[in-house]
Amino acid sequence: MTGHSHVELNEVVRSYDGPPVVHALGPIDLVIGRGEFFSVVGPSGCGKSTLLELVSGLARPSSGSVRFEGKQLQAEVPDGVGVVFQEDSSMPWLSVRQNVGFGLRTSALPQKEIAERVDHAISFMGLAEFADHYPAQLSGGMRQRVCIARTLVLRPRLILLDEPFGALDQQTRLLMGDELLRLWRETNATVLLITHALDEAAMLSDRVGVMSARPGRFIDMVETGWPHDRDSRVVTDAQFGRLTARLWSSLREESLKTMGRAA
Amino acid sequence: MKRRRAVVLVRAAVLAGSILVLEACCRTGIIDPLTVIPPSAMFASMIDRIGSGELNESVFSTFSTILLAFTLAIGCGTLAGAMIHRSTRLRDVVDPLLASYYSVPTFIFYPLLVALLGLGKAPLVVLGVLSATPAVVISTLSGFDGVAPVLLKLARVHHLGPARTLWWIVLPAALPRLFTGLKLALSYALIGVIAGEFILSGTGLGYDISFAYQSFDNRAMYGTMLFVLLVAVIANGFLYSWEGRLARRRSRG
Amino acid sequence: MSGLSLESARASPASRRRIRAFDTVVLILSMLALWQAVGSWTSGVAIAPPWQTLVYLLGLVRTWMFWDHAAATLIAFVMAFLLSTLIGLALGLILGMRSFAGEVAEPLLAGFYTIPKVTLYPVVLLIFGLGLSAKVAFGVMHGLVPITLFTLGAVRNLSPVLIRTAKVLHLSPGRTLRWILVPACMPDIVNGLRIGFSLSLLGVLIGEMFSSQRGLGFLLVNGMAQHNVPLSTAIVTVIVVVAIAANTLMLRLGRRTAPRSVH
Numbered sequence: 069m070t071g072h073s074h075v076e077l078n079e080v081v082r083s084y085d086g087p088p089v090v091h092a093l094g095p096i097d098l099v100i101g102r103g104e105f106f107s108v109v110g111p112s113g114c115g116k117s118t119l120l121e122l123v124s125g126l127a128r129p130s131s132g133s134v135r136f137e138g139k140q141l142q143a144e145v146p147d148g149v150g151v152v153f154q155e156d157s158s159m160p161w162l163s164v165r166q167n168v169g170f171g172l173r174t175s176a177l178p179q180k181e182i183a184e185r186v187d188h189a190i191s192f193m194g195l196a197e198f199a200d201h202y203p204a205q206l207s208g209g210m211r212q213r214v215c216i217a218r219t220l221v222l223r224p225r226l227i228l229l230d231e232p233f234g235a236l237d238q239q240t241r242l243l244m245g246d247e248l249l250r251l252w253r254e255t256n257a258t259v260l261l262i263t264h265a266l267d268e269a270a271m272l273s274d275r276v277g278v279m280s281a282r283p284g285r286f287i288d289m290v291e292t293g294w295p296h297d298r299d300s301r302v303v304t305d306a307q308f309g310r311l312t313a314r315l316w317s318s319l320r321e322e323s324l325k326t327m328g329r330a331a
Numbered sequence: 332m333k334r335r336r337a338v339v340l341v342r343a344a345v346l347a348g349s350i351l352v353l354e355a356c357c358r359t360g361i362i363d364p365l366t367v368i369p370p371s372a373m374f375a376s377m378i379d380r381i382g383s384g385e386l387n388e389s390v391f392s393t394f395s396t397i398l399l400a401f402t403l404a405i406g407c408g409t410l411a412g413a414m415i416h417r418s419t420r421l422r423d424v425v426d427p428l429l430a431s432y433y434s435v436p437t438f439i440f441y442p443l444l445v446a447l448l449g450l451g452k453a454p455l456v457v458l459g460v461l462s463a464t465p466a467v468v469i470s471t472l473s474g475f476d477g478v479a480p481v482l483l484k485l486a487r488v489h490h491l492g493p494a495r496t497l498w499w500i501v502l503p504a505a506l507p508r509l510f511t512g513l514k515l516a517l518s519y520a521l522i523g524v525i526a527g528e529f530i531l532s533g534t535g536l537g538y539d540i541s542f543a544y545q546s547f548d549n550r551a552m553y554g555t556m557l558f559v560l561l562v563a564v565i566a567n568g569f570l571y572s573w574e575g576r577l578a579r580r581r582s583r584g
Numbered sequence: 585m586s587g588l589s590l591e592s593a594r595a596s597p598a599s600r601r602r603i604r605a606f607d608t609v610v611l612i613l614s615m616l617a618l619w620q621a622v623g624s625w626t627s628g629v630a631i632a633p634p635w636q637t638l639v640y641l642l643g644l645v646r647t648w649m650f651w652d653h654a655a656a657t658l659i660a661f662v663m664a665f666l667l668s669t670l671i672g673l674a675l676g677l678i679l680g681m682r683s684f685a686g687e688v689a690e691p692l693l694a695g696f697y698t699i700p701k702v703t704l705y706p707v708v709l710l711i712f713g714l715g716l717s718a719k720v721a722f723g724v725m726h727g728l729v730p731i732t733l734f735t736l737g738a739v740r741n742l743s744p745v746l747i748r749t750a751k752v753l754h755l756s757p758g759r760t761l762r763w764i765l766v767p768a769c770m771p772d773i774v775n776g777l778r779i780g781f782s783l784s785l786l787g788v789l790i791g792e793m794f795s796s797q798r799g800l801g802f803l804l805v806n807g808m809a810q811h812n813v814p815l816s817t818a819i820v821t822v823i824v825v826v827a828i829a830a831n832t833l834m835l836r837l838g839r840r841t842a843p844r845s846v847h
Binding site for chain 2: 603604607608611622626629630631650684687688691692693695698699700701702703704705706709710711718778779781782785786789790793794801804805808813816817820823824826827828830831832835846
């Protein structure tokens with residue numbers, strides 16, 4: 069979709085020493101272009117979250133290489149990468165404003181600019197009214213917005229989201245999807261979204277990777293062809309139905325495998 | 332809101348009612364005045380003793396001992412808890428010990444401590460520390476356990492070094508449970524020191540009560556007793572409500 | 585699945601248990617060594633060294649006097665514990681079910697827990713005189729409150745879902761109690777009993793130390809007064825061993841009634 073590769077995985081494998089030895093993920097070959105919105109769907113336990121941890125630098129591959137902006141990752145999160153986790157990572161002892169500004173605590177930026185960025189992120193995510201509230205006073209969806217706002221202030225070039233809306237109800241999810249698209253356009257960042265919701269992936273992304281059951285490997289890559297300034301109303305387009313159908317037909321068998329394994 | 336107020340009112344009524352009943356029983360002789368004196372007399376005696384300065388020396392002695400034991404317990408306990416948390420191996424060994432610790436009546440060591448350290452502050456402080464420290468260790472371990480793993484990942488995403496992770500994420504996240512440890516430490520240190528003074532000591536509020544009892548001076552005994560109980564209830568109550576406020580700010584709803 | 589649970593089990597459970605067994609033995613040996621050091625360094629003036637204590641103890645258990653005193657403590661303790669249990673369970677049950685009464689009473693009980701109860705001893709002695717009833721009263725004073733509080737908590741925390749499930753399954757009240765409510769409350773109640781056990785014992789012992797002519801507590805204080813250091817040390821050892829054994833037993837019992845939770 070866009071020219072240069074931003075994230076590159078080559079024959080990445082992740083396994084855990086036992087006993088027993090668990091082959092969790094791979095081999096994975098993946099290239100994500102700069103500014104691309106790429107989603108990964110797959111049955112539970114297939115290693116989607118592991119993939120995100122590898123791309124973020126929170127975990128190291130057992131073999132193969134992960135490159136971000138051309139440089140191989142060491143065992144730490146590189147600069148310019150923002151992560152929104154599945155669990156609520158808002159800090160209950162800080163107000164919304166303090167949470168959002170947390171990432172800039174260590175920066176050398178002047179106070180005025182920090183305040184500006186924080187205010188911008190807060191209003192962008194629709195949290196202005198609650199800036200001095202504490203996370204405990206907010207709903208789950210708003211807390212996730214706080215976490216997203218916190219990522220936003222750092223102007224990341226790569227945004228990783230691990231099932232960020234998993235705990236939310238469907239309607240909130242759809243609206244948060246729109247927020248995410250706005251964020252993507254505002255920051256011009258590359259986005260990697262892990263989700264179990266096929267409709268979410270089909271609606272939001274430029275490209276969707278379908279993962280097999282464990283050990284996760286890509287069994288299908290689907291280009292959505294959506295225009296750049298889209299929102300959740302693409303669901304009315306017939307293409308949406310076709311995309312979701314294709315995702316499910318690739319995924320159904322893998323999901324059955326996982327269920328059979330679990331049962 | 333209405334219910335909470337009702338609860339508080341009923342509680343106050345129950346307390347006040349019990350005191351009134353006790354007062355009535357003592358005054359009318361249902362309860363032998365040689366056994367228990369009326370609450371009003373207890374209160375008067377307490378005020379007298381405080382006012383006359385008779386208690387000053389004991390108060391200073393007891394409270395300084397408690398404070399010392401408390402501070403040592405917090406310091407050693409938090410440090411020990413942090414060290415044990417870092418080492419899985421150490422923790423595996425220590426966990427069963429901690430689980431059994433409070434089943435042993437630590438108090439039985441007190442005569443041994445006196446024989447070892449002589450009569451005076453030292454065995455009292457040691458007893459207080461022995462009573463309070465494990466609670467701090469347990470609370471510290473619990474606190475560090477309770478730090479959500481996602482917050483530690485967050486620290487790495489924001490490139491916080493180990494010191495900053497500890498200071499900015501781990502300690503604030505663990506604070507409610509650490510505070511519980513603080514509250515328990517005060518409670519146990521207070522109980523340990525006063526019990527020690529009671530059984531075997533030359534100074535302090537516990538000794539005063541014991542001495543008054545053995546001298547058949549009921550008035551003095553009850554006055555001092557009331558003072559000690561009030562201080563214990565107020566100090567613990569203060570920490571307890573502080574703890575509640577801390578928890579409420581952070582809890583869901 | 586953002587948690588990296590697979591990574592944390594570095595060593596296998598079996599080897600961890602072996603290491604722990606080894607470490608525990610090392611710990612016990614070091615404690616014995618410390619005991620020995622303190623004993624000999626103070627030339628047996630305060631505390632008798634381990635071997636001497638053991639020898640003395642073996643001699644002691646053959647005397648009638650020891651068992652006479654031990655029986656006195658045991659009788660007082662059993663009575664105190666039984667009373668604490670019966671009253672505590674009943675009170676806890678009532679306060680747990682009547683939530684208003686429970687809310688009123690709980691801080692009062694918790695407050696009583698933090699008072700140095702030893703200051704109330706003279707009152708107990710004045711009321712009960714010196715003797716068995718005073719010792720039992722001390723024991724109950726210490727053991728009653730935790731049992732009540734734990735039972736109260738267990739009953740109050742019963743999820744309404746359980747009762748609804750029982751209704752849906754058309755269970756009689758007796759069966760609801762036996763098959764659902766009692767097992768659900770068991771873990772907390774057993775915990776309360778365990779703590780009540782230790783504290784009743786503590787209460788009885790302190791009572792004996794302060795004001796009795798019979799019992800292990802009396803032997804302990806008497807031993808110190810007569811500078812019979814081996815006796816005091818032996819008594820302390822017996823109490824410690826019995827307390828830890830009882831506690832460990834009750835912990836195991838508690839674990840069997842509790843559902844298989846993470847800890």
